[in-house]
Every structure is written in structure tokens, then in C-alpha cells.
Amino acid sequence: MNIEDRYRLWSENPYFDEETRLEVRGITDPQEIEDRFYTDLEFGTGGLRGIIGAGTNRMNKYVIRKVTQGLAECVCDHGPEGMEQGVVIAHDSRRYSPEFALEAALVLAQNGIKVYLFDALRPTPELSFAVRQLKALAGIVITASHNPKTYNGYKVYWEDGGQVPPTKADQILARIEARENWLGIEPMSITEAKQQGLLQIIGEEIDSTYLNRVKSLALHPDLDALKGGKLKIVYTPLHGAGNHLVRRALSELGFSSVSVVREQENPDPDFTTVPYPNPEIPATFELAKQYGRKLNADLLLATDPDSDRLGVALRTHQGDYVQLTGNQIGVVLTYYVLSQKKALGALPDNAAIIKTVASTDLADEVAHYFQARVENVLTGFKFIAEKEKEMEEGGWGTFQFGFEESYGYLAGDFVRDKDAIIASVILAEAALYYQEVEGINFFDVLENIYQKFGYYLDDQESLVLAGKRGKEEMALIMDSFRQEEISQLSGIPVAKIDDYERRVRKDSTTGETYDLQLPRSNVLRYSFVGGGFVMVRPSGTEPKIKFYFSVKADNLTAAKDSLTKVKDEVMNRIAKIRSVIEA
Structure with missing residues (x-):
């Protein structure tokens, strides 16, 4: 089907509900029509992620149906035993996450596959745990992790609890692509799915088992129980799925002085208190810092909407907070x-x-x-x-x-x-140990590490390049880097260049090449003599290309200066490449 045929199908065929057809008919910009229908939303090695909306290149219930049907057929390949093992499904707090989770569950049920559906939003790592605990064949989590509010996603896990491996992802993708027609995938009704024993709702029984395993990772549980209340923690779930489990895990270990940021406690698909819900960015800690100053907190913790990432800010010796x-x-x-x-x-x-x-x-x-x-x-x-x-x-x-x-x-x-729940527990215990046993904080620990091994500083830059043109521009940037011989950056000699797309390592000093054993990926890494690197890669989940910088020096001042120079040189190179592309 070409773009026009897809547009006509989605705007006219009664298989698509009236709301979808009206949305599609309301699109008048030719460029937006092209972006929504020029391709299918890409199913990568872990699943798919995209902007919510009608169209083949958007996240909606019809894309969910088609992808889930592909997964269902792969599950059915394992016969009655695999179908009985079933699939576990969880979701986060994003728009349509509960609806997409239920849609996937009922498509699987229609294929005769047993489904374990969580009764409410849950962290992604608990989904991984549940797949292993229930000995399911696969798992699905509806989430776009830390992406902006306009996004949602669909991640697939396999029976070991890890994201679906490449070979299995390829099999699922083949089934998806084999179905040219979007029509005819109908979910089973909830009533029928429950009556046939194909839909089982799960919740607290998984929570408690999971939390017991999390708490078993504590290295000093007696210290946690005895003095955990002395560590003052402010926690924000950023309107996501981590709220109950993070606080419960900390409380049950003995960390009784945990305060939640009330404005960010409850699920909110619009993430109204933050630009976007990523604990990497400083803005996500603004409210937590206000709480921290008021409560004189030692530690600020933030988890993203599906609670697999953890951000941390510490109180300095001067009383402020640094992320x-x-x-x-x-x-x-x-x-x-x-x-x-x-x-x-x-x-x-x-x-x-x-x-x-x-x-x-x-x-x-x-x-x-x-x-x-x-x-x-x-x-x-x-x-x-x-x-x-x-x-x-x-x-x-x-x-x-x-x-x-x-x-x-x-x-x-x-x-x-x-797993941000596991990370929260280990980090809180580490902060308590250093505070109560060694009388130092994380800044002191980091300084001791730097003095012992060298001052490593790192940073990252990203360029957002959306749509079809963006993909083409990213490809040209990567090609330009591959074509240029880079032996040094800002005066720092490059020891080796790893090209994971070609699976080749080049020794810059000898010119010799070696095979890389890692899987193929569109990544270039320039390792510096003595430590540190620059790395370039297009994101696998967002329309952007990422640049990673890491330098090593004997002292902090030299490391900062070196990092600035390396970043400036690389980003200037990118600007020149883009200027040629645009010309």
C-alpha cells in the first residue's frame, strides 16, 4: 500500500472506530499525512515506541493489535504448552497505557493464549520479575519510559525475563510484516476471556514476592533496621509507577524518614510538573529540592514513569543539592x-x-x-x-x-x-553506611575514587532529527564520521576506533584492525590513550543522534578544561557536516 491507500483505508474503513477515522480525515497537511503513513512504526529488538495518534507510524490500538497478533503467532508456535505458559502484561501511567495493555491482553486471549494482567500500573522491572516468577513464555509492558508525554511504547520480554532477543524479535517482526492487511484482528471480550480462564488479574501476590527479593540484596540489613531512620530521603516518582514499591521497599528495610513529593506522587499522563519525566534532567528535581531544603534531607531520589531509571541529587557540605x-x-x-x-x-x-x-x-x-x-x-x-x-x-x-x-x-x-527499586535500596543503604559508619557522604566517596584512579568527567549532547528527513540526516552524519580518519580530538590522541556497524576495531597507532565480537550496531567509539572516549550513535528509541564524551585528567580543573575542548571540537564538526547537508 502507498501513502494515499493507507490514508484512505484509515479514514474510511469501518474497521477503524469513528474517533480514528475523524482524526485521520482531519489531517490536511501533506507532510503530516506522509509522516503518519509513509511507514509502519518500527518494531526494533525490544519493541516499538512512538507518538500517540492515528496512523501506521503512530501508537494506537490498531498498531497494538497488529504487533500483538505477530507476537501471538510466535507464542502459538510453541504449541499448547507455550500458550498455557502465557504472557504477563504491565503498563505505566501514560495516556492510553491501561487501554493498550488490555487491548494486547484480549488479542492474545483471542488466540487462545493465557494472559496475566496486572491490576494497575506497575514498574517495568516488576514485569521482568513476574515473567520469571510465573514461568511465562513472554511479557509485554506498555511504556515510553522517560519520553515526552506525547509518546507511548510497547516492549516485549521473553521467558528469561529479559527483553526479547534479536532472533525472536526478528521472528515476531516477520509475522507482523507478513500481514499486509490491517483489518480482521479482533480482541476477545473481557467477559469471555475471564470465563475461559485466559485472563488472570495479578497484583499483591507478585508485589510481596518481588519486594522480598529486593530486600535480600541489602548488604547491611542490621544497619538499615537500626539506623535507617537517620537518613532523610525525599523521593519523587515523577507521576509514574514507582511510588508504592520504592517507598515500601525502603520502609520495610528501616528507612523511615522518606518524604514523597506530593505534587508528583499520583499518576499523571500529562506530567504537568516537569518539562518531561526524565530523571536525567535537572528540572525534574526542582520540587524535590524545595522539599529537601525544607526537610534538611540528605538524599533526593527520582524514578521515571516506568521506574526503571533512577536519578539522584545529594546535599552538599554547603547545604545545597547537586545532581x-x-x-x-x-x-x-x-x-x-x-x-x-x-x-x-x-x-x-x-x-x-x-x-x-x-x-x-x-x-x-x-x-x-x-x-x-x-x-x-x-x-x-x-x-x-x-x-x-x-x-x-x-x-x-x-x-x-x-x-x-x-x-x-x-x-x-x-x-x-x-531496576530503580533495586537501585533505590542499594543507594540508600550506601548513603547510610558512609554517613553512619565512615562519617562521609557520596561526594567524599567520589573524591576518594577520583584521587585513586583519576578524574573522569563525562557529558552528553543530542540532536533531535525527526521524521524521514531526520533519519536521512543521521545516516549522513554517521557516514561522514566513518569516512574521516580521526587520530586525535582536541589534542588528545585516539588509541582505537571501534565501528560496531562494521564490527571492526582499528588500532590508531599501528593501523591494524581486529574483529569485534559484539553484535552489529550503528555506533562509533573513539577511545583515548590513557582513558576516556567519544562515542556517536543514533538513538534506537527516539528521533535523535547522541554524542557521548568522557575524559580523564590528573585533577578536576584539567578534566573540566579537556571536556569542554573535546565537546566543542566534536560539535563544531557536526555543525559543518549539517551545513553541507542543508546546502
Whole structure:
């Protein structure tokens, strides 16, 4: 079908409800018609994500139906046993999330597949846990994570609780693409699904089991119970799914001085108190800082709408609050977990951490200091989960901690995705331990790490390039970088260049090339001599291209100066490339 045929189908065919047909007929801008219908919303390795609205390139119940039908057919390939294992479904607080979750559940039921549907919004990591706990074949979570309010998404998980692996994602995609016709996918009624035993509502029984596992990760539970109330915490769920479980986990461990930001406590699909609900950006902490100053809080915590990412701000010695970067949080938690397990005699000989290639090299140095193995994987937490599974099944490493610079963290073996509830518990305990046992705070811990291993600073820039033209521009930027020989950036020599699209590493000093073992991905990473890097990659979930910067120096001033210069040089290169494209 071409754009005109798709537009006509969606605006006229009675299969689409009246609201959808009216919305489509109301679009008069040819460019918007093209953007909504020139392609299908892309189903990637983890699922799909897009702007809510009518059209094949938007998030709506008909896209949900088509994608779920593709998933259903793959589940049915596993026969009656796989259909009985079933699919677990959760959702966050976004617009249409409950409706999309129910739509997916009833399409699966229509295919004879058992569905476990959460009774209300739940964090994404609990969905991962529930898939494992219930021994389901697959899972779905309706969420757009930290994206703006206009977005929603659909993430697919497989039986190990991790995001669907590439081979299975390809099978699902093949089923989706094989169905040219959008018509004829009808969900079962709720009444019939329940009567046939195909729809089971779940809730507290999963919550309590999950929280017991989360609390088991505490390294100093006696300290938490005895002195947890001394750590004053302000927490905001940013109108999302983390509210009850984060507060309950902390409370049950002994952290009794937790105050919630009331204005951001309840679900709100419009996220009216923040520009957009991403704990990476400073604006999300403005209300929490007001609470912190009033309550003299030690620690501010923020989770995103599906509660898989955690942002942190700390009170300084001067009484103000400074937000930590995702890398700083990851390094401190890596240090805390490894150092405390070693002190307790609980660090195994084959201990390992897993991080992404976009995350700081400082964590590698910390892990090696404690004689722990480091596995670097592609950007995306699903690769961390896949490596953990590989390690577990192969018996060649014992997973201790994993993180990515974009505020995702994980410990334990019962969840296969980043988990802000787990991260909140470990971070609160670490803050309590350093405060009550060592008499220092996280700033002191970071300073000690920097003095020991070097001052690593990092930053990130993004260019939003939306629509068809945006995709073309991103491709041209990546091509331009690949065609240029870059041996240094701002005077810092490049040691090696990793091209994950071509799966080749080039040693800049010798010119030799080596095969990379990680999967193919459109990523370029320039590693500096002595530590640090610059990395370029188009986002897999948003219409933007991302630039990652990490530098190392002997002192903070030199690191800041170096970071500024490297960023300026790279962004100037990008500006020149774009000027040529636009010309």
C-alpha cells in the first residue's frame, strides 16, 4: 500500500472506530499525512515506541493489535504448552497505557493464549520479575519510559525475563510484516476471556514476592533496621509507577524518614510538573529540592514513569543539592557493592560487573582494583541482561552489578532489566553506611575514587532529527564520521576506533584492525590513550543522534578544561557536516 491507500483505508474503513477515522480525515497537511503513513512504526529488538495518534507510524490500538497478533503467532508456535505458559502484561501511567495493555491482553486471549494482567500500573522491572516468577513464555509492558508525554511504547520480554532477543524479535517482526492487511484482528471480550480462564488479574501476590527479593540484596540489613531512620530521603516518582514499591521497599528495610513529593506522587499522563519525566534532567528535581531544603534531607531520589531509571541529587557540605550523573551513580554503587562484599567475605573469585560501551571507563578501573571481571556490551540494558544470562548459564562469572550511563542499574539475579527499586535500596543503604559508619557522604566517596584512579568527567549532547528527513540526516552524519580518519580530538590522541556497524576495531597507532565480537550496531567509539572516549550513535528509541564524551585528567580543573575542548571540537564538526547537508 502507498501513502494515499493507507490514508484512505484509515479514514474510511469501518474497521477503524469513528474517533480514528475523524482524526485521520482531519489531517490536511501533506507532510503530516506522509509522516503518519509513509511507514509502519518500527518494531526494533525490544519493541516499538512512538507518538500517540492515528496512523501506521503512530501508537494506537490498531498498531497494538497488529504487533500483538505477530507476537501471538510466535507464542502459538510453541504449541499448547507455550500458550498455557502465557504472557504477563504491565503498563505505566501514560495516556492510553491501561487501554493498550488490555487491548494486547484480549488479542492474545483471542488466540487462545493465557494472559496475566496486572491490576494497575506497575514498574517495568516488576514485569521482568513476574515473567520469571510465573514461568511465562513472554511479557509485554506498555511504556515510553522517560519520553515526552506525547509518546507511548510497547516492549516485549521473553521467558528469561529479559527483553526479547534479536532472533525472536526478528521472528515476531516477520509475522507482523507478513500481514499486509490491517483489518480482521479482533480482541476477545473481557467477559469471555475471564470465563475461559485466559485472563488472570495479578497484583499483591507478585508485589510481596518481588519486594522480598529486593530486600535480600541489602548488604547491611542490621544497619538499615537500626539506623535507617537517620537518613532523610525525599523521593519523587515523577507521576509514574514507582511510588508504592520504592517507598515500601525502603520502609520495610528501616528507612523511615522518606518524604514523597506530593505534587508528583499520583499518576499523571500529562506530567504537568516537569518539562518531561526524565530523571536525567535537572528540572525534574526542582520540587524535590524545595522539599529537601525544607526537610534538611540528605538524599533526593527520582524514578521515571516506568521506574526503571533512577536519578539522584545529594546535599552538599554547603547545604545545597547537586545532581549526580548516571556514571557517577554507577561508579559509586559499583565501588560500594564490590568493597562491601569483599569486606564481608562475600565477593566470589569470579565476580563480574557488566556495563555498556557508553558508560565511563572509571568503573573498569574500580572493578579491576577489586579483581572483578568487566564485560562491556552495546548500549541498551537488554545487552547487560543477555550477558548476565550468558554468564550464569556458562558458569564463567558471577554477576555483581550492572549499569548504563543513562541512569539504569541492576543487582541480583531475579530481574533481567534495569531496576530503580533495586537501585533505590542499594543507594540508600550506601548513603547510610558512609554517613553512619565512615562519617562521609557520596561526594567524599567520589573524591576518594577520583584521587585513586583519576578524574573522569563525562557529558552528553543530542540532536533531535525527526521524521524521514531526520533519519536521512543521521545516516549522513554517521557516514561522514566513518569516512574521516580521526587520530586525535582536541589534542588528545585516539588509541582505537571501534565501528560496531562494521564490527571492526582499528588500532590508531599501528593501523591494524581486529574483529569485534559484539553484535552489529550503528555506533562509533573513539577511545583515548590513557582513558576516556567519544562515542556517536543514533538513538534506537527516539528521533535523535547522541554524542557521548568522557575524559580523564590528573585533577578536576584539567578534566573540566579537556571536556569542554573535546565537546566543542566534536560539535563544531557536526555543525559543518549539517551545513553541507542543508546546502
